[in-house]
Amino acid sequence: MTTSSTFAIVGGGLAGAKAAEALRDNDFDGHVVLFAAEDQLPYERPPLSKEYLAGKKTLDEFTVEAAPWYRDHNIDLRLGTEVTAVDAAGHTLTLPDGTTLGYDKLLLATGSASRRPPIPGSDAAGVHYLRTVDDAAALSAALKPGSTLAIVGAGWIGLEVAAGARGRDVNVTVVETAAQPLLAALGAELGAVFAQLHREHGVDLRLDTSVQEITTDDGKATGLRLGDGSTVGADAVLVAVGAAPNIALAEQSGLAMGDGGVLVDASLRTSDPDIYAVGDIAAAQHPLFGVRIRTEHWANALKQPPVAVAGMLGGNAEYDELPYFFTDQYDLGMEYVGHAPEYERVVFRGDVAGREFVAFWLDADNRVLAGMNVNVWxxxxxxxxxxxxxxxxxxxxxxxxxxPLSAG
Structure with missing residues (x-):
């Protein structure tokens, strides 16, 4: 590519910033424009429900690059700018003011938004969602010692916030429709471990329970009305029922869609040879598992951009990293790696009750699909x-x- 080429990156999170870094690291000297919907410099999102909420990290500490880096590397960073349309045939982007920008190659890294279920009262004051640093700041301000927080959803965000809130002497109730927390992510066996963990730390965990309404008084949330008719009082409510990939731009541009996201090959190229997609929206063909995998985890946002950039620059690369995520809740730290949407059994190695073990998800042929180390490093x-x-x-x-941990 020449110095007259324009590479556009739509999405100002970790993935977008890492793509800009990779372009300059690979000596691309053309025009790089990075569009960020938020007014903040690109930052990592995992700390929002972990260290930031616990008061252990400031935004500067998980901002990907400081402002001078973008200037020094000649990155045209446009904060607070959300691209409204992609004309794939014409290779142009439409901006909020109606102007257009031409591109030679385009990377979509638009991430996800918090799912907003149609629960009555979900738009009341005192109802929180957690996706941005502004969301986290507002939630943090509500978590006063002795106050009460009701959380709808026992997924990663809900449980991490529950742990952080308990660390701040907040009374916490978590309501989950499934039989165990993290059931879709980990299965019943490990879900039970997390249920026990939170109950030991004083969380009122209500499983197999639906939320019919977020109760309000004078426009402010006061708690939850549950499916059995009972109520839970709360000073604040967090709705944490998952994330929805931001795929509207990709759909509008005519890209092939499926598996909940944008279909990409192992090089992260979409159905349009000049458009790539990474992060939460990318349903990527995985060379090892032979299936498309779309995950909403930090590791993809960190590691997929260099692979996509290699393709954008005319090289050959495949994203074959194993899906990975981590969490820290109370005294439990863990790492999960692999892909086990369907498995035959879980094998434990170590002290499960003492929360110092490794778990393995096996298929019917006793092949390891995924593993999780809990307080074992x-x-x-x-x-x-x-x-x-x-x-x-x-x-x-x-x-x-x-x-020893080895095959055979």
């Missing part, structure tokens, strides 16, 4: 090797802490 590479081997393991052997 320096085993992640071994777990990854087991997953990549794609060969049967002896369940009794991997369950024995005295045996």
């Amino acid at each position: 320096d085993v992640l590479d071994d777990v990854k090797a087991l997953i990549r081997a794609r060969v049967p393991v002896d369940p009794q052997r991997i369950a024995d802490p005295a045996q």
Whole structure:
């Protein structure tokens, strides 16, 4: 590409910033324009429900690059600017003021938004969602010692906020329609571990329970009315029922869609050869598993952009990283790696009651699909090797802490 080429990046989160970094690291000297819908410099999102909410990190500490970096690397960073349309055939973007910008290559990194279920009262004052740093600041201000927080949803965000709130002496009730927390992400076996964890720390965890209404008084949330007719009083309510990928631009531009996102190959190229997609919106063909995988986790936003940039610059690269995520709740720290939407059994290695163990998700042939280390460190590479081997393991052997973690 020449210095007259324009590469546009739509999405001002971690993925967008990492793409800009990768372009300059690969000596692209053309015009790079990065559109960010928020007024903030690109930042990482995991701390919003973890260290930021706990008061352990400031925004500057998880901002990807300080403002001078964009200037020094000649990145045309346009904060508070949301692209309204993509003309794939004409290679142009439409901006909020009606002007257009031409591009040679385009990267979509538009991320996700908080899902907003049609619960009566969900737009009342005192009802919080958590996606941006402004959301996190507003929620943090509401978490006063001795106050009460009701959380709708026992997924990652809901549970991380519950842990942070309990650390600030806030009374917490979590309501979840499923039989266990994190059921879709981890299954019933590990969901039970997290249920026990939160109950031990004083969370009122209500499973198999629906929310019929967020109750209000004079326009302000006062709690929840549940499916059984009972109520939960609260000073603040957090709705944390998952994220919805921001795919409107991709759909409007005529790109192939599926699996809840934008269909991309292993190089992260869409159905249009000049448009790539990364992060939450990318339903990417995975070379190891042979299926499309779309995950809304930090690791993809961090590691997919360099692969996409390689393709944008005319090279060949494939994204074959194993899906990865982590959490820290109370005294439980864990890392999960792999992909196990369907599994035959879970094998535990170590002390589950003491929350110091490794869990493995196996298929019917005893191949390891995924693994999770809980307060056991320096085993992640071994777990990854087991997953990549794609060969049967002896369940009794991997369950024995005295045996090395290896296939066979």
